[in-house]
Amino acid sequence: MPTVRLRDASEYPESAQALFELSKAWFGYDFKQPPAMSRVMAWDPHFGGPHGRAMKRAMAPGEFTRAEKEMVAAVVSGVNACVY
């Protein structure tokens, strides 16, 4: 159970709604609610904004494809024993 109350997307200000739209576009999936991590990151846009942009830069296709990078992300998450 989360240690914080995850707010409903409607509780966020207008500026955060744009972040949620970006999240939906990034995942290519129409979530009923933005993913918990997206809502966590939107709590402080001054943190979540640059953090999200850094992630997108890292995940963008380059020498490695997006799919290859998703696998790198998966193994890093796995060895960090993160179930999220």
Next chain:
Amino acid sequence: MTEDALWYEAAHVVGVTNALNVVADGLGHDGAIAPAEETSAGREVAALFEDIRAFYGRPDVPIPFRLVAHDPGYAGDLWGAVKRAFSDNRLSRRLKEALAFAVSLTLRSAFGSRFHLAEMRRLGVGERGVMEVLGVAQMFSSYTKIADTLQLDPDMADIAPVDWSPAPGDLRP
């Protein structure tokens, strides 16, 4: 990237990478176990070392293999698993080295980080590619700890369809 066989290959890479790292990082420095000498190895170990050197294209045998070579049978089987895990298959050896680098970095293995970084470069990954893998490892080390700290429940499972394709060796029609 839709068949689960790919994930078996990735998991094997992660497993043997950690297996080599724990021995190299734990015993590779203080001489508690002396690494087997390459020049005075018996015939069985010499052949094993030759295969290892050829696979990695280098003149020396990496330390974790030398540390376990006092038991040639064990070392041979370990090498068989490592060689299989890192060989080109459905996943390329290049990507497997990137996975091993990311895992080694994440698990703070000095040996593994250096070794697999060198292997990535040897296999043609440029500095941009190295930064890409480093960036992904770093960012997901951040996301995972944020998720763990807040004890977030997984909610991303529905974004990709479940794929029940069999693992390699499954002969079911």
